[in-house]
Amino acid sequence: MKIKIVVFGLIIAFSSNDTLAQPVAFPGASGFGSQASGGRGGNVFHVTSLADSGTGTFREAVSEPNRTVVFDVAGVIRIINKIAAAPNLTISGQTAPGEGIVVYGNGISFKENTIVRYMRFRGSINMPRGACTVNIDSCKNVILDHVSIEWGRWDNLHIKNSSNVTLQYCLVGEPIDPQRFGALFEHPTNITVHHCLWIDNQSRNPKAKAGIEYINNVVYNWGVSGLVGGHSEADHFQDVINNYFIAGPNSNNNFIAMFTATDHVYHSGNMVDDNKDGMLNGRVAIDTDFVHVKATLVPKKQNLPANAVTVETAEAAYKTVLAQAGASLHRDAIDTRIINYLKSLGKEGKIFKTEVDAGGQGPIADGKTGTDSDGDGIPDKWETAHKGNPKDAKDAAAVNSAGYSRLEEYCNGLVL
Template sequence: MIACYNKIFLLIGGLFCAHTSMQAQTQQALAFEGAEGYGAFAQGGKVGETYHVTNLADSGKGTFRDAVSVPGRTVVFDVSGVIKIKDKIAVSPNTTIAGQTAPGEGVVVYGNGVSFASNTIVRYMRFRGSINMSKGACTVVLDNLKDLIMDHCSIQWGRWDNLHIKGSSNITLQHCIIGEGIDPQRFGALFEDPKNITIHHCLWIDNQSRNPKAKAGIEYINNVVYNYGVNGFVGGHSAADHYQDIIKNYFIAGPNSSTKFIGMFTATDHVYHSGNFADLDKDGVLNGRPVVDADFVEATATLLSKRSNESPAGVKIEDAATAYANVVANAGASLKRDAVDLRLIGYLKSLGKSGEIFKTEDAAGGQAELNVSEKKSKKSKARNQKAVTLSR
């Protein structure tokens, strides 16, 4: 009898601990107001020092490279412009990068790749690779980490993929632009076995394929995929099981697009889909048709009747047409869009009439200089101070 009571107490205690753990996860502080998805609870550099980027040089005191070289920092920007980097940058863990603090047109990190580590917050940044990188290089790498959110970032000109995520968990990309992958692959993103990934309200544009390739456990919500080449969203099509929730996205064909807005799924891709639309007629009007089971069955996916992935900090889900308007208005480093992002948004708004999958960044128009400013307006000073305050 005593042994029986002990087992009951252990069971009750275990249930209580599990409930308490779930409550703690849902009650912990968000990275910032508006953070959603699996990466919403990243804390970044909230307990560390504030580092001011004061110049656009590649290395040395006051540079972006130096700013992210030490863990536990909140990085703010006293300058705007193009930070041209020759070698890759590795961001240390427990870092907040507050791109919204930059004056003028903000900042671009251009010329090579940037890799990130665990517990990181990145907001309103532009990361652009170059044809001068090695041909297997990606612009942004989020490998083997956990707890990261990228918000209102622009990621372009990767040679293998623009974005790579491998073996990571608790990641959010929200309100980002992932576009214009360049030679040799010109691909959007490769996700290799990450878990708990949220991608929402992002623009995938002018990539030949992989928007993304999702060998992943992923919730893919309210995104827009425009002017994909041979394929739009790509399944994992591997021996391992993958679980993809594809909810209320808009797939829009452009000048370079095939009819395969989804593709390369196998039975190991377990797909829940709901409320998606595909506009394939390239007529300049948003008038897509609903995506149906047959679209995925043709791609040989295994269809599910309920979601496999739902983050504690859930995404506020819109219908696909509203999500399109939201992406047009807000995706990318949109406090003040630069020429590259304005061009891409212009392609999108043509709804099939314009856009191109380029081989090099120069063919796309190259990286122009931004409005360089070291003098902050009262508005940008207030924004800078608010960002620092919120990171504490």
């Protein structure tokens, strides 16, 4: 297929306002990573092929900085080698037709100033033994929104020495041999994790050697341990607020584990349901739960992003996570199966050794995209309805009074 890259050039305002706001990554972005601008103001790249590499592929799309990536195809992108993404990218998975996109078979690493939405990244038992599915190391200003991350061999997710990162409405689950761990956070600061589902991870939901706010998450069917502290000589600062810990078939009683005196913990409003009776009827987590694992308790929240998370009760967060976590615009068979484990409230779920044991990666339904005559990433029908010119690619860069380009307005509107 022919490659489709459109260069926007000069940004022009279609607002009468003289001063444009500096918007967050997209409406609904919150926490420390919400100021990422991604590929705003750059070029648009159409993914037109499901091949591993070559013209029009996802690998090519993320190989250069300052791009917004849109998808003209849906399906499974099977990769052999790890993908190293460039900085300053917006990856708009919500633009894919049908059931969306899966990047399967190996991992991906992200760099600074990156926005990723409505994507699925799945590793494989065939990738190296120590490989993670997603790496966010040594960078800043990254937000992952409604992303599914599964089948990592060491951890599903690794974040090291980074800052200003948000994970929101993500699904992190089903890691495979040899470790079957959820995520390792090694000394990042200013990390927000909210409304994420951590499911069927043997441990590390995540392991938080970090300055982190951990809000409104659901942890289900942990194995040997749920949320893990830093337990190291360095000081770590964890805010654990209104999360729901729900035991599953593989769970013991360690919904939190391995905190030590160097872990400075503020906790409030957390719930624990460990009776595996098929009903949501947990108890409130108390100081003793954290003192038992030797955490140092503090009286107030320590991590304070400029754009704060809207906090729900743990019970309300369970419902939100059930509906929203992962690439939930169109859930595929794998994520649907995993969500059904959560719905069982203790009755179902499993920690697998390989993705084949879990049923493997099946097909993803394709669909049709609208005609985009000027290749600017916006279908003609939408442009016409919103007083744009479907034969002028430059107008996709025009900025509205909220500070978003017309291309961003279209992409964001798909999931509002």
